[in-house]
Amino acid sequence: MKKLQFTIKKSLSEVERVRVELEQFYVDNGLKDKAIYELELILEELLSNIINYGFVDRKFQPIILNVGLNNKNVVLSVKDKGKPFNPLELEDPDVSGSVKDRKIGGLGIFMLKKLSDNVKYEYKQKSNVTTILKKIR
């Protein structure tokens, strides 16, 4: 399995830097456009959630991202010291209502779950560890 690790500081440019590097990594390893798009979407939703909400009540600490890739899967593992947040416990939003009824929010984690083949969450050593597996073949 090929592996990469990133340390992400609290800035949106950092999220972009990681995305650009990862995109090249995915392309170099022959991933198809659709898989790359979906992996980028999954990661952006996960990171933006942590950056926007994880540290509202505490000092920001860098997020650690581990990426693993083999012939069949990509595994994204994100570790952050933000407040405990289990994405699996978040209720799915209603995606059928009218403009008036639809709530703004909750779509990111919903898409993350939809696009992942497996989502695992653990809270250990005062950190959220969210691990996502996505099949690429």
Place this chain on the structure above:
Amino acid sequence: MQIAQSKVNEINVIGVSGRLDIKYAQELENHILDLLKQDEKQLVINLEKLEFISSSGLRVLLFTAKQINRLNGKLALCGLKERVKETFDMVGFTALFNIYTDEKTATNSL
């Protein structure tokens, strides 16, 4: 992301290209809020050059639709690429908006 703004008759056409993600969503929201403040409430958002949209971008579009509804304005989208369309389908946005293949049809629909 880049925003291209034009006005045809009373209709404002906002072309959004590149990536509508966490980094740029606020910029688009501010642009649209400025238009609404000037009582410009007939909008076409042209997405034919949009390569990527995340929930931050979707949120701006839903917010815009809510504002336009409240103001009795009109809103149409056009030119969704395959990946963007798939994202819309996933979150039920395809049924939420008036979506057209090209800018001319969208403009004529308002």
